[in-house]
Amino acid sequence: MSEQRVVLAVSTVIFALRPHPTTGRPTLWLPLVRRIREPYRGQWALPGGPLQPEDDLATSARRTLERTTGLDPHYLEQLYAFGAVDRSACGDGPGSSERVVSVVYWAIIRPDEAARAVDGDNVEWRVADDVVGRPDGDQPEPLAFDHGTVLRYALARLRAKIGYSPIAYAFLTDEFTLAALREVHEAVLQRPLDPANFRRQVLASQAVAPTGRHLTGTSHRPPALYRRVVAIPSADPSRVTAPADPTSPTEPDTEECA
Amino acid sequence: MSEQRVVLAVSTVIFALRPHPTTGRPTLWLPLVRRIREPYRGQWALPGGPLQPEDDLATSARRTLERTTGLDPHYLEQLYAFGAVDRSACGDGPGSSERVVSVVYWAIIRPDEAARAVDGDNVEWRVADDVVGRPDGDQPEPLAFDHGTVLRYALARLRAKIGYSPIAYAFLTDEFTLAALREVHEAVLQRPLDPANFRRQVLASQAVAPTGRHLTGTSHRPPALYRRVVAIPSADPSRVTAPADPTSPTEPDTEECA
DNA sequence: GCAAAAGTGTTTGGATTACACCCATGA
C-alpha cells in the first residue's frame, strides 16, 4: 500500500418539501450533484468539497452549497464525521486513492428558498425516499462514496429530531396554517396525524401565536394564520450552557439514532 | 497570515464512576493528560492524537486511549467534529500555529476497567463537574484548546442520552442491584430518584432479568441481583436500518443537545 | 427491637388517543 494523505471534506444533506410527483402530497426532496471527476465520476453525490484552511466547518458547508446549488439554508447542523479508511475507494476502482474524511452537515430550506435553486445538468432534485430505496421497492442507483449510508442517517436524524425539537418550522415561511405545520410532520414521519390532537399539542407548546389573519381562497372555512414565537434551537456545542438545574430533567440531545 | 495545513486529530472524553472525594457518593470522573508540547504545553487536555492514515476514526480513538491511558472502553460513540479555525491557537501564543480539526469521541468504562488504568505524572483523574466548574463555584484552571467546551458538550450528551437509551448499563459489571443502577442515573443526572418508581420503570422496560442470586453482607435486606438482557445500542450510522414502520413513532437519535 | 434499605400498593394529575360533533366558506 502506498503512502496516504488524509484529506478533509465537508458535505451537506439538504432537505426541502415539495409535492410528490404522483400523489401531490408534501414530500421530502433533496438536491444531488453529479461527480465530474474520479472517483465515482458520473455518479450522484451529496454537495460538498474540500475544507479550505480559512473556513470553519459550517462556513465551508455554506460556501460549497452556495457554489454548487445556489442554496443558503437557514437551518444547518452537523450530522456526523465519516472516516472509514476505504470509504473513498470505488469497489472496482483503484485501491490507492486518496483517503477522505467527510464532516457531513444537514440542512433545511423553505420552499421559497428552494425555488431559487439552480437545477442545471449537474444538479438534480430527487425524492429522498426514492434515493435510499423503499423496503419493498427495487434498489435505486447507488450514490457515490458512502453517501447512501449518510443519507439514511440524515433521514433518521431528521425523523427523530422533529419529535422533540421545533425544527419543523424551518420548512415554513413566516405565516402558516396549523394544517401546513401538520403536513410538515406528516411528510417527515410518513404517517397521518390526528388534526384535532395535533392542533392542541402545538397550541399547548406555546411555540406559535395567531397573527389575526386568515388564509382565504380555500373551498372551506378559512384557517387562521400563525407565526412561530420560539427560536429554532442551534445544535452548536458552543451554545451548551452551564449544567442544568439538577431538579429538572434534561432534554434529548441531537446527535444520533437509536 | 502564513499558509496553513489542516490536520485531523481524534480525542476522547472517557467517563467512569468513582466515589466522590468528600461525599463518597458515586460521581462522574474522567482522565486528563498533560500536554508535553506546544501549544498549551503543561495544561491538561483530553487524551487524543493525530489520525493515522491506516486507522478508522473509532480505531484511532481506541489506539490513542490504550497508549496514553491504558484504557479500552467497551462503549465508544462519536460526539462531534470541532473545527473552528482558531481553536488550536493559544490566546497569548503565536497566531500562526497549525490548524487542527478534532473528531471527538466519548466513552464509558466500568469500575473494574478504570481500576486497571495508569495514573502516572501525565495522566490525572478528575471529578467531571469540577473540571467544567460549577455555576456558583470558582472558575477552574482552563483546559487546553477548546476542550472545556468539548467536555461540557459531552456531559450534556451523556445526561440527555441516559434518559432514552440503556447506556447506564455501560457503567456496570455483569451482575448488579437495581440500587446500583439507580445510583448510576443519580450520579449522571445529579438528582435523587424515587427508588420505588425507578424499580418499576426498569422492570417494565424488560431490560433486566433477575439472576436468582442476592447480594449479601449488607446491614439490611439483601437486594436481588440482576443482569442486562438488552444490547447497549451502537450509535454507528452504518447500523441505521431501513426506514422504520411508518405506523410507529421514531425514537430520539443520538447526536446533539437541545 | 431497631435501623436501614428492599420491595409492594395506591392515589393522583397530566398527557395522549380516539372519535363525535359543530363551524364557516366556496361551489
Add this chain to the structure above:
DNA sequence: TCATGGGTGTAATCCAAACACTTTTGC
C-alpha cells in the same frame, strides 16, 4: 344545500410522580 376541511368537546387510557406501607436482613 352540500362537500370540505377548520376547529371544539369529551371520555378512555396510559404513564409518571408522590408517598404510605410491609419485608428482611445486620446489629
